[in-house]
Amino acid sequence: MQKFIITGGRKLRGELALQGSKNSALPIMAASLLCGEEVVLKSCPRLTDVYAASRILNCTGCKCSFSGSTAVIDPRDVSRTDIPETLMHEMRSSIIFMGAVLGRTGECTVSIPGGCELGPRPIDMHLAALRKMGADIREEHGRIICSGKAHGTKISLTFPSVGATENIILFAVNADGETVINNAAREPEICDLCGFLRKCGADIKGDGGSSIIINGVPKLHGCEYNIMPDRIAGATYLSMTAAAGGEIILTNSCITEMEPFLSVLEQTGCSIMTCGDRIYLRSGSRLKAVKERIRTMPHPGFPTDAQAVLMAALAAAEGTSVFEENIFDCRYRHVDALVKMGADIQAVGKIAVVKGVNRLHGADVAATDLRGGAAMVVAALAADGTSSVSGIHHIDRGYEKMEDAVRLLGGDMRRS
Numbered sequence: 080m081q082k083f084i085i086t087g088g089r090k091l092r093g094e095l096a097l098q099g100s101k102n103s104a105l106p107i108m109a110a111s112l113l114c115g116e117e118v119v120l121k122s123c124p125r126l127t128d129v130y131a132a133s134r135i136l137n138c139t140g141c142k143c144s145f146s147g148s149t150a151v152i153d154p155r156d157v158s159r160t161d162i163p164e165t166l167m168h169e170m171r172s173s174i175i176f177m178g179a180v181l182g183r184t185g186e187c188t189v190s191i192p193g194g195c196e197l198g199p200r201p202i203d204m205h206l207a208a209l210r211k212m213g214a215d216i217r218e219e220h221g222r223i224i225c226s227g228k229a230h231g232t233k234i235s236l237t238f239p240s241v242g243a244t245e246n247i248i249l250f251a252v253n254a255d256g257e258t259v260i261n262n263a264a265r266e267p268e269i270c271d272l273c274g275f276l277r278k279c280g281a282d283i284k285g286d287g288g289s290s291i292i293i294n295g296v297p298k299l300h301g302c303e304y305n306i307m308p309d310r311i312a313g314a315t316y317l318s319m320t321a322a323a324g325g326e327i328i329l330t331n332s333c334i335t336e337m338e339p340f341l342s343v344l345e346q347t348g349c350s351i352m353t354c355g356d357r358i359y360l361r362s363g364s365r366l367k368a369v370k371e372r373i374r375t376m377p378h379p380g381f382p383t384d385a386q387a388v389l390m391a392a393l394a395a396a397e398g399t400s401v402f403e404e405n406i407f408d409c410r411y412r413h414v415d416a417l418v419k420m421g422a423d424i425q426a427v428g429k430i431a432v433v434k435g436v437n438r439l440h441g442a443d444v445a446a447t448d449l450r451g452g453a454a455m456v457v458a459a460l461a462a463d464g465t466s467s468v469s470g471i472h473h474i475d476r477g478y479e480k481m482e483d484a485v486r487l488l489g490g491d492m493r494r495s
């Protein structure tokens with residue numbers, strides 16, 4: 080099993096171009112299934128989750144190939160509608176293929192993705208919405224067997240679920256009539272998915288707000304599309320620099336979409352300036368704790384995916400910061416590893432109280448999930464001495480060669 084070996088204490092300096100967004104690339108790859116022609120995706124991040132999505136596409140009969148950060152998807156020969164359990168289990172977000180395969184072919188068999196490292200992740204809202212849109216859905220021995228053609232309807236989500244919003248959009252683009260999603264997720268990646276679908280000929284309005292209106296069109300064509308930058312990878316590299324000290328310029332970033340994170344990070348005393356698609360951050364002295372409680376919320380609130388990396392940076396800040404995790408039940412699994420590195424953090428239920436310590440020290444820790452693993456790297460870069468982080472397959476799901484990016488900035492990190 081591979082590990083990252085990280086020696087902390089070096090300041091990070093330099094310029095880094097952000098990778099394309101994982102959480103945009105995955106639904107857009109699923110959406111490509113709905114097109115009648117070839118799709119070219121630029122800035123497609125090279126990640127294990129993206130390769131898992133490409134295996135699902137291949138299994139349905141789509142041809143999917145990569146050259147650098149360009150993915151070419153040819154969906155003309157879709158023939159298979161049941162996605163094997165092994166492929167479904169490779170990543171939780173495989174469930175977004177349900178709306179796409181069903182929309183394209185009128186039938187689809189997938190598996191219940193089950194719980195994951197963030198706790199139980201039910202799909203009740205996905206199923207209720209698709210049923211309301213006309214799908215017949217049966218659950219047999221862990222398999223979900225769906226058939227039917229979508230018709231327009233009004234759906235009010237009880238929570239603005241990102242995945243459920245994506246599945247509804249994917250099923251609705253070729254529906255008969257108008258679909259309205261109330262209390263839709265407003266995440267930037269939803270807008271990116273809709274931007275892609277519009278470029279392919281879909282009729283979608285209101286994305287970015289809480290009501291999305293989709294008028295079904297008979298078919299979609301292909302297009303070339305640039306996937307948006309990864310705001311969570313951006314938050315991670317900024318947190319690393321804030322924690323280790325130094326100066327970084329992130330290029331190819333998305334400032335408006337990162338605002339909910341940047342406005343909190345600024346309270347730690349770092350200097351942050353933005354211009355065009357560039358974010359400059361300088362971290363000179365010890366970080367200050369964040370005074371207000373950091374509450375994770377659906378966009379445009381503070382993103383749950385950035386909770387762990389910011390917590391790692393605040394572990395050695397001056398003063399006490401308090402986090403409230405409102406999206407997932409089990410999203411403090413990185414805390415034990417941070418405590419092993421000398422942090423003083425108490426996590427009970429939704430709340431984590433982080434009392435800043437003077438210094439963190441290196442330790443052998445194991446990544447528990449994608450963002451939790453990234454948090455361990457943030458802490459290790461700021462710590463005295465050497466750390467090893469195992470379980471890095473979690474980190475590879477969402478960060479393109481993190482060790483190369485850190486080394487480019489002058490950090491001491493290698494894969495062994």
Ligand code: EPU
Nearest residue numbers: 102172199200201202203204205240241242243406407449
């Ligand atoms: N939920 C339900 N029922 C449902 C759907 C969701 O109870 O039918 C609950 C979930 O259990 C969770 C909450 O609603 O407690 C939010 O889930 P949501 O559906 O919004 O999240 P998701 O679509 O499963 C995506 C991202 C996550 C990100 C969340 C929240 C992708 C591939 N994944 O997950 O990203 O944390 O939205 O913003 O887009 C990550 O990148 O590390 C990651 C976990």
